[in-house]
Amino acid sequence: MLGEFEYMLLTAAAALGDTAYGATVRQEIEKATRKNCAIGAIYTTIDRLEAKGLVRTWMGEATSRRGGRAKRMVEVTPAGVKAAKEFYSAVMRVSRTASWAPSGAGRPI
Amino acid sequence: MRAVWFLLERVSCILEPAEREAVLGDLKEAGEGPWQTLVEIVGLVLRRQAGHWKDWRPWVAAFGVSVPMSFMLMGGSVMLFSGFVTLAQASAARQLFAAEVEILSVQTLLLAGWSWTCGYLVGSVSRRTVCFSIMAYCAPFLFCLSRFHSETSSRLSLLLFVLPLAAGLWQGRRGQRMGLRFGVAVAAIVTALAIITQVGVTGGVGNASRWICSLVQTLPSWCLAVASLDAAREDEREERSTFEMEQHELS
Numbered sequence: 001m002l003g004e005f006e007y008m009l010l011t012a013a014a015a016l017g018d019t020a021y022g023a024t025v026r027q028e029i030e031k032a033t034r035k036n037c038a039i040g041a042i043y044t045t046i047d048r049l050e051a052k053g054l055v056r057t058w059m060g061e062a063t064s065r066r067g068g069r070a071k072r073m074v075e076v077t078p079a080g081v082k083a084a085k086e087f088y089s090a091v092m093r094v095s096r097t098a099s100w101a102p103s104g105a106g107r108p109i
Numbered sequence: 110m111r112a113v114w115f116l117l118e119r120v121s122c123i124l125e126p127a128e129r130e131a132v133l134g135d136l137k138e139a140g141e142g143p144w145q146t147l148v149e150i151v152g153l154v155l156r157r158q159a160g161h162w163k164d165w166r167p168w169v170a171a172f173g174v175s176v177p178m179s180f181m182l183m184g185g186s187v188m189l190f191s192g193f194v195t196l197a198q199a200s201a202a203r204q205l206f207a208a209e210v211e212i213l214s215v216q217t218l219l220l221a222g223w224s225w226t227c228g229y230l231v232g233s234v235s236r237r238t239v240c241f242s243i244m245a246y247c248a249p250f251l252f253c254l255s256r257f258h259s260e261t262s263s264r265l266s267l268l269l270f271v272l273p274l275a276a277g278l279w280q281g282r283r284g285q286r287m288g289l290r291f292g293v294a295v296a297a298i299v300t301a302l303a304i305i306t307q308v309g310v311t312g313g314v315g316n317a318s319r320w321i322c323s324l325v326q327t328l329p330s331w332c333l334a335v336a337s338l339d340a341a342r343e344d345e346r347e348e349r350s351t352f353e354m355e356q357h358e359l360s
Contacts, residue, residue, distance in 0.1 A: 023134075039135060039149045043153060044156045066138045069130045069131070070130050071135075
């Protein structure tokens with residue numbers, strides 16, 4: 001089972017597609033959570049997910065905007081998509097009767 | 110501001126080169142100032158270091174091997190130094206001189222063997238936390254240094270084991286794989302030297318605590334021999350699976 005931050009990172013990376021790398025994933029998570037996110041948390045989680053085979057990373061191109069430094073690109077693997085779906089389903093199921101859940105939440109997906 | 114950049118450069122060097130490149134690029138792209146960049150990098154370095162300690166090996170290397178072995182090697186170092194002092198004083202008696210030289214040569218080789226194997230073991234087991242292991246070696250040394258009072262020996266007598274230990278640490282940390290024959294040979298030689306020294310010093314079974322201490326210091330060399338045996342078996346397994354794959358492809 002994924003952790004909540006792992007799930008957020010997977011979802012952000014999947015949403016970003018070809019443009020998923022450290023800075024954009026961090027920005028996406030900060031936008032969603034409305035909280036600051038440490039770059040250390042991003043990179044240690046990426047490593048953990050990669051060790052589990054849920055994402056794949058490689059060094060991308062360097063741009064002048066980044067001071068000529070390369071990006072670490074992230075791609076969600078099919079196993080990552082499956083794990084994210086399972087986490088989402090579990091959250092929806094467990095939230096079914098919660099007072100804060102919108103009506104219709106918890107339906108099987 | 111220059112100091113911040115200097116610090117940033119130093120701290121970021123602890124990270125793997127590819128990770129440093131990506132993280133500094135990300136922070137630059139996000140428009141973070143030098144202070145915020147420094148805070149973020151320090152945070153990542155701390156997370157990385159903390160992550161290494163989730164494994165059992167750094168704990169064993171630092172507290173199971175480095176601390177006790179530091180005390181024992183210092184003991185061996187002081188004994189060897191006092192042996193040299195005695196030799197210098199007894200150089201007039203020809204017969205005694207020859208016997209002393211013999212036993213001191215064996216003791217010197219033994220201390221070097223113990224120190225090297227100990228350093229190699231710690232270096233190979235805790236490559237990423239080797240700084241902490243070095244601190245674990247230094248702590249007992251500083252403790253003993255502050256309490257060392259002897260009219261016949263210098264404080265430097267505590268340090269005779271440092272060079273082979275440092276060499277072992279360096280080689281172990283580089284990840285050089287020890288061959289099976291070499292590993293077993295080193296363990297056998299160190300054990301033989303330990304037995305010869307104990308028989309020479311105590312003249313037989315003699316002092317039990319000395320024997321125990323001596324054999325405990327020989328343990329790292331046998332750990333290395335077992336590790337080299339495991340590595341050899343793994344190589345053999347890999348070779349066999351490669352051979353089987355090739356055979357499968359051919360058929």
